Structures are given as C-alpha cells and as structure tokens.
Amino acid sequence: MSLQRLWSRGAIYLVLIAFCLFYLMPFYVMFITGLKPYEDLNVTRMWELPDGIHLDGIKEAWERVAPNFKNTLVITIPAALISSLIGSMNGYIFAKWRFRGSDTIFILFLVGMFLPYQGILIPLVRTLQVFGLYGSQVGLIMVHCIFGIAITALLFRGYYAGIPNELLDAGKIDGCGFFGLYRYVLLPISMPAFAVVLLWQFTSIWNDYLIGLTVLSSPRLAPINVAVQNIAGSWSVEWNVQMSAALIAALPTIVVYLALGKLFMQGLLAGSLKG
C-alpha cells in the first residue's frame, strides 16, 4: 500500500468516525443524563460520565410513563397485526388479480399516503366523535390501520410480484380459487414479507405522535410519545427524568432495530415511497 493510499484510507475512516460521533452524540447524552441523580445535573459537567449508576431518574420516569408504555403496546400490536393482514390481502390482489383500474387505485392509495395528515385531521376528529371512537384506543387502532393501508399494500405487492405466476397456475390446476391460492400457495411463503411489514408498522405506529395527540390525548390513555412530550413540555428541569422517559419510549424500536436491522433496511428501501 502506497503512502498516499494509506493517507486517503485513513482520512476516509476519520471522516466516517466523526460522522458516527455526531449520530451517537444525542444517545450518549440521553444515556448518561438518565443515569445521573438530580443533584448531579450540572450544566458545566453535562458531558461527563455519572459517578456511578443511579436509577432514580429511570424509576421516576417509569412511574410516570408506565401506563402509557402499556397503552402503546395495546395500540401498536393489534394495529400492526391487523394492518399487515389487510396489506397482505391487498398486495395479493394488486399483484396477482389485476383488474381494469386496479393500477389507478393503487396509485391513488400511494398518493394518499404521502399527503400530510393535517389536511385530514379535522374531519377525522369529528367523525370519530360522532361514532363515539374519539379518545378511545379502539379508535386510534382503527385510524392506524386505515393510514397503513397504502404502505402495507405497497410492501406486499412488491413481494408477491416477485413470485412467479407459474406457481399460482399450478395451484389453479389443483382447484384453488381466489382464497385457496392465497391460503395454500402464497401465505406459507409470505413470512419474510410479513416480518418486514410488521416491523415497519410496529416502528411507525410506536413512534407516532401527531395522531395520538389529536385522537387520544387524555393523559392516562395517551400513547408514550405524547406522555414523554408532556414531561418535556412542563418546563421541568429534571433532565434526568426527561432523558430516562425518552429512552424508555425509544427502547422498543431500538431493540427491534438492532435485532432485526436487515429487515428494517428492507422495509426502508422497499418503502422508499414513504416519508
């Protein structure tokens, strides 16, 4: 390796490490601040490690957000499951049962997915109020399922489009109809797609703030991100509690991302239609 090449390789690694420090910095600060006791929250020593592991901040934060953490699970898991099932059916139809106008419908789904929710919120709130679903977890689950129709259909459609038609023809010869083909031919080989879609939906519903805030903001029932914002927005200076609450809110998606990063990437790239 020539000297010049050594230099340029070294420079590349240095720049990459600098970027990584930038992207890790907020996590580092959240982590060390969360582990400090209230007395040690000194602005001049913000970057220094805590002098030991103090769990007061995390305990206090957990006491305040635990109900919301459970609420978010109660909302996110059913919503992710139901919307994945709907998406799988719709993706199957868009990929394998195209009829006149189905491509147009698909594009209209996608356009809808992109538009900001602010143009939808007021009628949404009014409609949920009329049906008695405003301020209820069922209402929020339903809204997440509806807003998930497009992205889940997109991801499943892409996956099913890659499955050769010959496989379905074989199923047809065996006497399978619309549901039979889905149930016996596609569903058994759909697990990779389900994993990607479930992961994607879980992450985006867990991380939602706007819809939870407008549809389900009562402190006891609200999802976790609303609760964390309430703690942060109360102008309290208990930074250790704030950081701990943020860490608790981030933990499930961080764990999922680290454990299943590859699936996360697949969703990221396949769903590059989504913002």
Next chain:
Amino acid sequence: MAQGERGRAASPIRVALRRRARWLHGDTALAVLVLLPSIIAVAIFIYGFIVWTGYISTVKWNSSIEDYTSVGLENWRTLFGMERFRWDLRNLVLYAAAFMSQCIIFGFLIAVLLNQKIKGEAIFRTIVIFPFAVSGVVTGVAWRWLMQPTTGINLILQRIGFTNFDFQWNADPTLGILAISLAAGWQFTGYIMALYLAGLRGISDEVREAALVDGASTYRLYRHIIIPLLMPVTFTAVVLTGMGSIRVFDLVMILAGPAFSTDTLAFHMYQATFGQYRWSLGAALGFLMIFLSLFLVVPYMRSMRGEVER
C-alpha cells in the same frame, strides 16, 4: 407465433385453464370485493376528508361551536394577512433549504465513503441509520438538552476554543428554525444515505472501470458518471425531504422558540385548531399543506408510474 399460441391452446392444461376462465371471472369479482373495504376507507378517510377540510375552510366555524355558514374566502384572506403566516412561509423556505441540503449532502457523502470497501461497514451503517429508529419526540427531547445555551453543544465548542460562541439554537429569535432542521437532519440523513448506498451498489463495476481506463479522475468519475446515474435517487431524496419539510411538527412542538421564530404550517394548524378552536382557519392551513405537497407527490408518482404498472 399464432401457430404457437394455437399449439399451446390445444394442450390439455390450457384447455382446462380456458374452461376455468369463466369461473375465474367470478374470482376477479371476489378480488374486487375483498379490496372494496380498503377502497372505501381510503376514499372516505383520505380523499373525502381532504374535500371536507377544503369545505370547512370556507365556512364560519371559528369557535368551539360547529358552524357551517358559508363565508367564502374570508378565512383564506385572514390567513394570508396574518403576520404569523408570513413567518410560517419564511420558516418553510429556511427549514427546507437547510434540512434538504443536510440530508442529501451528508447522505450522499457517507454513502460514497461507505462504498469504499470499508472494514466494519455494517457497524458504521447501523450507527448512521440508528436515529431513524427513534421517534421525533425522542429526538426533540435529546436535542433540547443539547441545545441549552449554557451547556450542551455550546459547552463543547467553548471548551475547544470558540470561547465567544453563544448561539441560542432553537431559542434564537431569528434563526431558531435552523436549529430544528439540524435535529431533523440528524434523524433523517441515515434514510437518505441508505437510498444512496443502494443506488451506488446498483452501479456496476464495469462502468467505473471503463471510466478509469479512459483516464477519468475520481472527481470526474463522480461528477460526470456516478452523480448523473444517481439522479433518480436524488429525485426521491428531494421529494421525501421536501415532504418532511412541509409537515414538520413533532420537533417544533418540543423545540419551539420565542414568538413565531420556529413556527411552521403544521404547528400553526395544530394550535389554531385544537388550541384556539379556529377550526376553519386550521382547515385552511391543512388544506394548504395538502396543496403544497401535491407539487412534490404528483411528479413523484409520474416518475413511479413505470414501476407501478409493470
């Protein structure tokens, strides 16, 4: 060809399929039926509601009592005359410029560096995309602490020699919005990087080698070959980050600065509607956001059409 078709049609399997075709037609009807609830849901909950929002923006519903008395374009005139609305537009421009360039320049740069057969590439990649796994609220809370004027980033900069550095970040009365775009870019760059990295991996080595054989420098290789080849990715990145600029809300909620210095359309919409019960004014803002987004969504869908109708 025609003979071939006839030949295939004569095979017993084809005959069986043809016979089934009429019955399959019933199956297509079934497919439409299964899709129907989703079509209705999207038609009502997205498109119907957008039209409804547009309608609300033309009525007198600016108190907690629902009032559908038509007032024409009065809400729109009110909106366009508001000082706060001018701040929203100014902030949209500043935010979009800063956020989009941060995501696209950093995203592209990191992707190019990661594509140089780096040891530990997976670790670097995981770290850069990491912020995208957490919510906007978590991002905001962490950055609010980092942007405290008396500590955080300022403290580090003062320690390393910039002793006079005392930018107020999100609390700055004129440039606070840029602090918010920095936090947003921190979160979203990894996504753009992943798109560019996938794009770079899609360019075959032969293209590079051919260029290098022709004596192109690395700079010329990127300037005249790689960057033009990646234009579709850049287009996607512009659309995604542009869309993110129009709708930014979570971060503003947490990092809001003094007066309207960090106000955005989405934040204004939320406060007007759910804070002041000026539903019709909020509807005008929401509808405007949809309208602005269409300038990005429609060209994007046009470019996607080939892919969709494969």
